[in-house]
Amino acid sequence: MGESGQEMYRKLDRPLSFIGEERSDYAYIEDSWVDLNDLLNDPDREMPVEKLKERLDWIKKTLLHGKGTYEDSRDLYLEGMGIKRALHLAGSKDRVSSSKTQDTKRWLDYGKRIR
Numbered sequence: 090m091g092e093s094g095q096e097m098y099r100k101l102d103r104p105l106s107f108i109g110e111e112r113s114d115y116a117y118i119e120d121s122w123v124d125l126n127d128l129l130n131d132p133d134r135e136m137p138v139e140k141l142k143e144r145l146d147w148i149k150k151t152l153l154h155g156k157g158t159y160e161d162s163r164d165l166y167l168e169g170m171g172i173k174r175a176l177h178l179a180g181s182k183d184r185v186s187s188s189k190t191q192d193t194k195r196w197l198d199y200g201k202r203i204r
């Protein structure tokens with residue numbers, strides 16, 4: 090049997106836990122599925138940061154309480170990883186380039202290669 094919802098919650102709650110992890114490229118926001126890669130790559134489209142944070146909080150609460158099947162928990166976990174990645178990348182666009190940002194970008198590139 091796979092991980093429990095609480096174990097997935099603990100993995101999801103770690104900083105930068107999305108690096109090198111399997112993740113979903115879609116998130117359920119405002120009653121529809123949104124492609125997170127399109128949000129990140131389209132400069133004219135505004136990132137709904139608050140909506141993504143609300144969805145991530147909801148996912149964490151659901152995983153913490155362990156309701157639902159393993160498959161449902163796994164799907165939520167993968168969606169949460171995708172949201173964390175999108176939020177991090179959206180935030181890094183606004184930051185001034187620093188050595189920490191460059192290190193994070195290197196790790197993200199590494200995660201893409203090993204995925």
